Amino acid sequence: MIDLKEHPHRRLNPLTGEWVLVSPHRTKRPWQGQMEKVPPETRAAYDPKCYLCPGNERAGGHRNPAYSGTFAFDNDFAALIPGTPAGQVAPHALLQAEGVSGLCRVICFSPRHDLTMAEMAVEEIRRVVDTWTEQYVELNGTPGIAYVEIFENRGEMMGCSNPHPHCQIWSSSTIPNEIAKEDAAQNSYFRENGRTLLSDYLEFELSAGERLVSVNEHFVALVPWWAVWPFETMVISRRAASGLDELTSDERNGLADILKQLTTRYDNLFEVSFPYSGGFHQRPATSSREAWHLHAHYYPPLLRSATVRKFLVGYEMLAMPQRDITPEAAALRLRELSDIHFKLKI
Amino acid sequence: MIDLKEHPHRRLNPLTGEWVLVSPHRTKRPWQGQMEKVPPETRAAYDPKCYLCPGNERAGGHRNPAYSGTFAFDNDFAALIPGTPAGQVAPHALLQAEGVSGLCRVICFSPRHDLTMAEMAVEEIRRVVDTWTEQYVELNGTPGIAYVEIFENRGEMMGCSNPHPHCQIWSSSTIPNEIAKEDAAQNSYFRENGRTLLSDYLEFELSAGERLVSVNEHFVALVPWWAVWPFETMVISRRAASGLDELTSDERNGLADILKQLTTRYDNLFEVSFPYSGGFHQRPATSSREAWHLHAHYYPPLLRSATVRKFLVGYEMLAMPQRDITPEAAALRLRELSDIHFKLKI
Ligand SMILES: O=P(O)(O)O[C@H]1O[C@H](CO)[C@@H](O)[C@H](O)[C@H]1O
Ligand SMILES: O=P(O)(O)O[C@H]1O[C@H](CO)[C@@H](O)[C@H](O)[C@H]1O
Numbered sequence: 001m002i003d004l005k006e007h008p009h010r011r012l013n014p015l016t017g018e019w020v021l022v023s024p025h026r027t028k029r030p031w032q033g034q035m036e037k038v039p040p041e042t043r044a045a046y047d048p049k050c051y052l053c054p055g056n057e058r059a060g061g062h063r064n065p066a067y068s069g070t071f072a073f074d075n076d077f078a079a080l081i082p083g084t085p086a087g088q089v090a091p092h093a094l095l096q097a098e099g100v101s102g103l104c105r106v107i108c109f110s111p112r113h114d115l116t117m118a119e120m121a122v123e124e125i126r127r128v129v130d131t132w133t134e135q136y137v138e139l140n141g142t143p144g145i146a147y148v149e150i151f152e153n154r155g156e157m158m159g160c161s162n163p164h165p166h167c168q169i170w171s172s173s174t175i176p177n178e179i180a181k182e183d184a185a186q187n188s189y190f191r192e193n194g195r196t197l198l199s200d201y202l203e204f205e206l207s208a209g210e211r212l213v214s215v216n217e218h219f220v221a222l223v224p225w226w227a228v229w230p231f232e233t234m235v236i237s238r239r240a241a242s243g244l245d246e247l248t249s250d251e252r253n254g255l256a257d258i259l260k261q262l263t264t265r266y267d268n269l270f271e272v273s274f275p276y277s278g279g280f281h282q283r284p285a286t287s288s289r290e291a292w293h294l295h296a297h298y299y300p301p302l303l304r305s306a307t308v309r310k311f312l313v314g315y316e317m318l319a320m321p322q323r324d325i326t327p328e329a330a331a332l333r334l335r336e337l338s339d340i341h342f343k344l345k346i
Numbered sequence: 347m348i349d350l351k352e353h354p355h356r357r358l359n360p361l362t363g364e365w366v367l368v369s370p371h372r373t374k375r376p377w378q379g380q381m382e383k384v385p386p387e388t389r390a391a392y393d394p395k396c397y398l399c400p401g402n403e404r405a406g407g408h409r410n411p412a413y414s415g416t417f418a419f420d421n422d423f424a425a426l427i428p429g430t431p432a433g434q435v436a437p438h439a440l441l442q443a444e445g446v447s448g449l450c451r452v453i454c455f456s457p458r459h460d461l462t463m464a465e466m467a468v469e470e471i472r473r474v475v476d477t478w479t480e481q482y483v484e485l486n487g488t489p490g491i492a493y494v495e496i497f498e499n500r501g502e503m504m505g506c507s508n509p510h511p512h513c514q515i516w517s518s519s520t521i522p523n524e525i526a527k528e529d530a531a532q533n534s535y536f537r538e539n540g541r542t543l544l545s546d547y548l549e550f551e552l553s554a555g556e557r558l559v560s561v562n563e564h565f566v567a568l569v570p571w572w573a574v575w576p577f578e579t580m581v582i583s584r585r586a587a588s589g590l591d592e593l594t595s596d597e598r599n600g601l602a603d604i605l606k607q608l609t610t611r612y613d614n615l616f617e618v619s620f621p622y623s624g625g626f627h628q629r630p631a632t633s634s635r636e637a638w639h640l641h642a643h644y645y646p647p648l649l650r651s652a653t654v655r656k657f658l659v660g661y662e663m664l665a666m667p668q669r670d671i672t673p674e675a676a677a678l679r680l681r682e683l684s685d686i687h688f689k690l691k692i
Contacts (some may be wrong), residue, residue, distance in 0.1 A: 002431040002445040010441040010520060018523045021425065021446060030405070033507030034383075059376070063567035077375035079367065079661075079668055084355070085348040092550045095571045099348040100367060111614025151660035161379030168660065174356060176665035177364050197440065202549065225441045229668045272532070277660040299663050311505025314497035314514065314623040317427075317645050319522035322425055341536040 005326060007304045013226035014189075014197060016181040020122050020228050021322040029324075035307045036157055039273050043114040043163060052164035054111045068122075071108040072133040078104035080172055082144075102172035103139060107131055109165040116154065116165055118263035118341055125256035132167075132280070133252070136309055139171040140243070140285050147284045155275025157301055157309065160189050167279075175284055183287055190291035196240040198293035208218040214261040214339065218254025221262045223331040228321040230303045231269065231330050232264060235296040242292035243282035261339050266300060268337045276300035351672060359572035360535075362527040366574050367668040381653045382503055384620050389460040389509060398510035409639050414421025415690075416477040417454040417468075424450035426518055428490075448518035449485060453477055455511040462500065462511055462619055464609035464687055471602035478513075478626070479590040479598070480629045484629050485517040486589070487676060493630045499684045501621025503655065512585055513625070521630055529633055536637035542586040544639035557677045560607040560685065567608045569677040574667040576656050577615065578675050579608060581642040588638035589628035607685050612646060614683045622646035 002009060008186045010019040042324055045265030054066045059076040088098040109128050110120060117125060139148045152167035155159040175183065189197035205211055205222050213221040213233055221235045235258055241247055247255065266274035278298035283289060303310040303324065315322055338345075347357060356365040397404045402410045405422040424576035426448030434444040452499055455474050456466060463471060478496055485494045498513035500505040521529065535543035551557055551568050559567040559579055567581050587593055593601065612620035629635060649656040649670065661668055684691070 001434045002435055002443075002548075004435060004443060007430045007445055008447070009435075009443050009445050014440045014442075019520075021518075021522075022443075023425040025427075026423060026425055031507065033505060034502040072486045074529075077372060079369040079372055079670075080354050081371075082591055084353045087348045089348055089350060089355075091554065092547075094360045094547050094550065097348075097350060097355050097368075097571075099353055099355050101354070116472075149661060149665045151664050153657070153660040156380040159379055159659040161377065170661050170665065172367075176661075177667075178663075178665055200438075201440050204441065208437065225443075240407075277663050279660055281664070297664060311499070313505040314499040315495060315516050316440050316525075317623050318497050318625045318627070318643060319493075319495045319516065319518075320523055321523075324425075337411075 003125050005328075010320075011205070011226045014225075015185050017185065019320055020226055021320055022326060023322060023324055024326050024329075026324045031308050032302065036044050036309055038306050039155060039163070045112050045114045047113045047164070050113055050162060050164050052106070052108050052162055052166055057176075065287075067108070067111055069127050070110070072102050072131060072135060075104035075106050075168065077180065080170055084173075098174070100172055101144060102170060102175050103142070103145070104171070105135065105169040107135065107167050107169065109167070116263065116267075118267045119343065120165070120262050122253070122256050122261070125260055126253055128252040129244070129252045129256050133247070135169055135246045136282065140167065140283075142171070144173050145171045145279065145285055146173055147179055148173065148282075149176065149179075149279060151277060151279025153277050155273065157240060157275040158277045160275075175209075179281065179284060181318055182281055183284060183292075186291045186293065187288060190288065196291060197292040198236050198295060199240050202236050202238065210328045213265065213331055213334045214258065216254050216257050216261075218251045219258035221258050223334070225327060227327045227330065228312070228323060229299045229301065230323060230325055231266070231300050231334060232327075233334070234296045235259065235262065235298070237294045240291045241285075241294045243294055244280065246289075246294075262298070264339050264341045265334050265337045266298075268342050269334065270302060270306040271342045272306035274300055275302065351674075352360050356666075357572045358576075359570075360547075361416045361531050362524065363531065365666055366572055367666055368672060369668060369670055375655050379648065382655055384652050385509070386503060390459050391460045393459045393510075396459055396508060396510050397492075398452070398454050398508055398512055399459050409498045413454070413457055415473050416456070418451055418477060418481060421450035421452050422516065426450050426516055430519075436607040444520070446518055446520050447490060447630065449488070449491070450517070451481065451515040453481065453515065455513070459510050462609065462613075463605060464613045464619070465689065466631055467509070468599070468602050468606050471606055472599055474570070475590070475598045475602050481515055481592070482590045482628065483614050485515065486591075486629070488517070490519050491517045491631055492519055493517065493525055494628075495522065495525075495625060497623060497625025499623050501619065506621075523580070524626065525630060528627055529630060529638075532637045532639065533634060536634065542637060542639040543558055544582050544641060545586050548582050548584065556674045557679045559611065560604065562600050562603050562607075564597045565604035567604050569673040569680070571673060573673045573676065574658070574669060575645045575647065577612070577646050577680060578673075579644045581605065581608065581644070583640045587640045588633075588635045589627065592640075601631075608644070609648055609684060610685050610687045611680050611683045612644075614688050615680065616648060616652040617688045618652035620646055621648065681687065
């Protein structure tokens with residue numbers, strides 16, 4: 001009989017149909033490879049050289065207003081731009097391409113250069129949730145936009161080139177790969193069961209308990225059964241809202257609260273500003289409101305300490321993702337941490 | 347009309363059915379993020395502390411023989427181990443797991459601690475090809491093994507914890523995700539066209555020319571139409587061999603030669619020992635010999651210089667991969683480089 005705490009096994013991600021290899025016995029391996037830099041302890045509240053701070057100049061001669069809450073603007077180096085020709089090109093049946101247009105934006109969470117979400121007040125995070133919602137409503141309703149991805153790269157390790165608290169939005173005329181997979185899985189689950197896939201998943205996780213990280217009245221943060229990154233989590237709305245636009249004001253507060261709790265626990269894990277990439281998955285412009293269930297994924301790279309990360313490299317790129325600690329062990333560690341930020345405890 | 351040199355577009359990978367977003371206009375973006383460490387210039391030919399050097403001690407009290415060519419041994423910290431119970435576990439229809447067993451090995455390419463494949467002689471690389479082939483034949487024929495992945499993580503940036511030239515083999519009782527996708531795509535292409543997918547692809551690329559990196563009588567190295575990483579390449583056998591076991595002796599020499607050429611060009615690009623993860627995709631134990639076409643994928647992270655890499659992070663993890671330079675521009679740069687290693691030119 002297989003014991004998931006002991007034996008190598010694979011687990012299925014029902015949102016994508018893909019497997020992850022779990023090797024619970026492998027944490028004994030010594031690490032002699034690359035060590036990461038620890039981010040500097042303190043930053044100034046205002047940095048005259050930061051292109052995201054209020055009043056400063058950006059690329060191309062733009063100047064930021066003296067904003068006091070959140071601030072959204074079009075990305076000066078956008079990967080997707082409006083008005084791209086939509087045609088298809090196929091020099092051979094095996095070589096297909098098509099034009100993609102879109103809009104890329106940046107949202108500053110706060111005028112304060114020295115904060116991260118974990119160190120912001122819940123009321124301030126609520127203003128970020130409001131801005132996300134406004135942007136989602138506007139972009140998802142823009143003709144020619146099929147999907148709106150809101151995401152944050154936190155920390156140098158995740159390719160973030162500016163520590164000023166901010167996220168990005170890339171919206172596109174086509175549905176990205178991961179969304180296409182989740183759309184198909186959620187639609188087919190809803191057709192068969194008359195409930196959203198994540199409603200049923202959440203119900204089970206709330207009763208099982210062992211993968212929960214933190215919960216409030218409206219949202220749940222957990223390490224999914226199929227987590228790939230060591231401390232990967234999902235934030236799922238208890239009610240099957242299909243997007244940020246369907247949340248009530250109370251639910252928006254609940255989302256702000258759960259994000260504060262989750263990012264605080266992340267920072268407390270290794271007592272460092274915890275790097276991650278994270279973002280929302282929500283209803284594409286023309287998809288079913290019934291089948292889609294709003295959620296966020298958080299993918300943090302650290303494994304053992306502030307300086308030893310997990311590398312998803314050779315086997316992971318060529319064959320399938322592999323993880324060393326079980327999702328249950330990761331959830332237990334995060335759950336047992338304080339939800340008061342370590343910087344406030346000293 | 348869409349111009350692939352100018353306009354953002356997406357391209358289809360026919361081996362996986364997934365898309366990559368190409369943003370050709372985006373290389374103007376300044377980089378203020380993480381800078382990578384450049385690997386040290388020189389290493390000793392023998393390092394008494396290296397657990398891969400001949401005669402040295404490894405974990406668990408094993409000692410390496412005084413080997414003079416290649417050396418293969420069972421990984422002391424294997425992610426997959428033989429004899430894992432094969433059962434399935436499903437606490438809920440949405441939470442599925444199953445036991446995976448397998449065998450993990452390490453292959454040292456050379457007793458010399460200071461070499462990389464790019465600096466080895468073609469005859470020495472040929473011995474590596476022979477060892478890969480022996481291992482593939484043995485493991486792919488082992489009862490209970492469904493797939494054999496041979497891969498190399500080169501450089502600290504790719505999670506490699508020891509610079510001694512070596513690769514790994516992870517063989518498993520189940521077919522990994524990427525192989526399952528390529529198996530399906532190649533089988534269906536063969537059924538419809540009576541030729542392998544990569545035969546037809548290669549024929550087109552040889553006539554088009556613009557994505558070729560280097561060629562010899564038996565193998566072709568090219569930047570695929572659907573490349574994700576900036577300087578990603580594929581090495582494809584001209585004849586539709588389904589695995590290393592079907593190569594003639596001449597073809598093995600051809601493979602050694604093309605790998606020497608490719609890794610040399612890689613090192614010459616930024617005049618640094620070029621990091622990458624790379625490995626073979628070949629026939630799983632019970633798959634069709636007719637439909638499978640042997641190839642290797644190389645995924646190197648560097649983008650602009652020896653210290654500025656591409657990060658596949660937020661958007662890439664949550665939505666779809668994105669690249670900044672076109673595959674054609676990358677191929678041109680690699681093709682124009684000398685195939686004499688920069689260290690030999692001084
Ligand atoms: O086996 P190694 O070299 O210690 O480990 C390296 O390659 C493995 C396979 O790609 C990865 O799972 C590890 O994260 C990486 O550090
Ligand atoms: O847009 P940024 O923050 O400059 O860029 C960062 O996020 C992007 C979206 O995930 C990635 O494509 C880039 O590789 C990364 O450096």
